Amino acid sequence: MAENKPSGAVASGAMAANAARPGVLSLNIRERPALYAAFMPFLRGGGIFIPTARQYQLGEEVFMLLSLMDDPNRIAVQGKVVWVTPEGVQGNRTQGIGVQFTQDDTGAAARAAIEKILGEKLASVHPTHTM
Numbered sequence: 001m002a003e004n005k006p007s008g009a010v011a012s013g014a015m016a017a018n019a020a021r022p023g024v025l026s027l028n029i030r031e032r033p034a035l036y037a038a039f040m041p042f043l044r045g046g047g048i049f050i051p052t053a054r055q056y057q058l059g060e061e062v063f064m065l066l067s068l069m070d071d072p073n074r075i076a077v078q079g080k081v082v083w084v085t086p087e088g089v090q091g092n093r094t095q096g097i098g099v100q101f102t103q104d105d106t107g108a109a110a111r112a113a114i115e116k117i118l119g120e121k122l123a124s125v126h127p128t129h130t131m
Helices: 032-038 105-123
Strands: 002-004 023-029 047-051 061-068 075-085 096-101
Touching: 023 032, 023 047, 032 047, 032 105, 047 061, 047 075, 061 096, 061 105, 075 105, 096 105
Parallel strands: 023 061
Antiparallel strands: 002 023, 047 096, 061 075, 075 096
8 A cells, every 4th residue: 555745845935946946755565556546657757646635736846755665774765746636536546646757777676676576467467556
């Protein structure tokens, strides 16, 4: 099951893009089906869907701490909001955001860790949070 805990905010209340600090999200995924549903392999560099009721704007930067399966190490990765599923959307989709990993070593490491866990399940045709 996925769990998120937003714990970051804007530096001084102003939402100016240049003055805002990236939000911090903690995502704990303990089951492969939940990880499969959250992973966004179709994004360049990969990404992940994070269930949240907090409002985010497309292009907003976020910092994530990912805990995957039984691994005690958290993966720290930055990304950009590229998908927003609003509350009450058609088809009973989970409200939240899709975050594209940064195009650097940390983003590549996050994608590689997720792909290693999912293995053959990546070829599945089961629906996800975004597709």
